[in-house]
Amino acid sequence: MGAGRYLFYNSLCSEPWMKSVFDILMLILDIAQFVILAHVIMSWLINFQVLNLRQPLVAGLWDGLNRMLEPLYRPVRNLLPRNLGIDFAPLIVLIAVYALRIVLVNNQAVFL
Numbered sequence: 465m466g467a468g469r470y471l472f473y474n475s476l477c478s479e480p481w482m483k484s485v486f487d488i489l490m491l492i493l494d495i496a497q498f499v500i501l502a503h504v505i506m507s508w509l510i511n512f513q514v515l516n517l518r519q520p521l522v523a524g525l526w527d528g529l530n531r532m533l534e535p536l537y538r539p540v541r542n543l544l545p546r547n548l549g550i551d552f553a554p555l556i557v558l559i560a561v562y563a564l565r566i567v568l569v570n571n572q573a574v575f576l
Contacts, residue, residue, distance in 0.1 A: 486568065486575035493565050500558050503529045533557075 506526060509515040515522050537553040544552060 482575045486572060489568055490565070493561055493568070496561050497558065499529065499532060500554055500561065503533055504554050 506515065506529065510517060510522075510526065517523050517526060533554075536557050537551075540553040540556045541551070544556075
């Protein structure tokens with residue numbers, strides 16, 4: 465019974481759709497990385513008054529990024545002390561995205 469499961473696992477992993485799953489996961493992490501970096505840069509530009517939140521395009525983009533990323537940031541912010549003055553949640557989430565990428569790349573053989 466154990467040998468049969470092993471053979472099924474090997475035949476399952478040699479399927480081309482597993483490579484597709486790996487590629488989709490990497491794409492999702494790439495998009496998350498881009499969105500987090502765009503949010504950080506936009507927050508700097510807003511704080512330095514390069515961008516104005518009274519402009520409808522900027523306000524809509526900022527609101528959309530906040531709605532998209534707040535579910536990722538909220539659990540991290542709950543773990544961090546509140547009196548730091550600097551929001552480290554985007555940095556920690558970005559490090560987690562990089563860590564997931566490293567784990568996926570190092571275990572790429574499972575998907576191939």
